[in-house]
Amino acid sequence: EAQVTQNPRYLITVTGKKLTVTCSQNMNHEYMSWYRQDPGLGLRQIYYSMNVEVTDKGDVPEGYKVSRKEKRNFPLILESPSPNQTSLYFCASSPFINTEAFFGQGTRLTVV
């Protein structure tokens, strides 16, 4: 089944403890991106990747890192999480630029 898979689905962590949210797609898509969703602010793009080893900042990149070493994987790294990074995170992939995007199930992160 074609899908975008995020892990974990739920995570509660403490301030400053490094964490990684994984994202994997099995559709051989070139484009992948990360969004966060916050009440009143909607969904905003954090980072995106146009292909292996090619990444760029979205609208809200501060406090996040990404890497794209393989085409199928695009992990989101929080080196030192803070409470303002408590949010619902989505990974998305699409075949090429300006094509349909497919979203993962979401990761609900709480930083205390």
Place this chain on the structure above:
Amino acid sequence: GIQVEQSPPDLILQEGANSTLRCNFSDSVNNLQWFHQNPWGQLINLFYIPSGTKQNGRLSATTVATERYSLLYISSSQTTDSGVYFCAVDHTGTASKLTFGTGTRLQVTL
């Protein structure tokens, strides 16, 4: 940046009723999608529709790109249709970034 406005913000329907959700955008777009966010938070793809009309069961969508709006029609609504409906557009042409509207929260009651 591009503005994406959705209306109405909230909608309560009785099961079996029909509804129309609207999405207006302020600039030309390369991509337009409709999503349903269910009560568990998952984003479900409904339509990829940068222009024209598509139908999928009880749902259909129309995008008039030249007039910068899109409509989502829900017919014979069911309680499982409840949730938030988002319109999202990409107008950058370079980054494949979706800009989401503020959503329409739909509640379907028995």
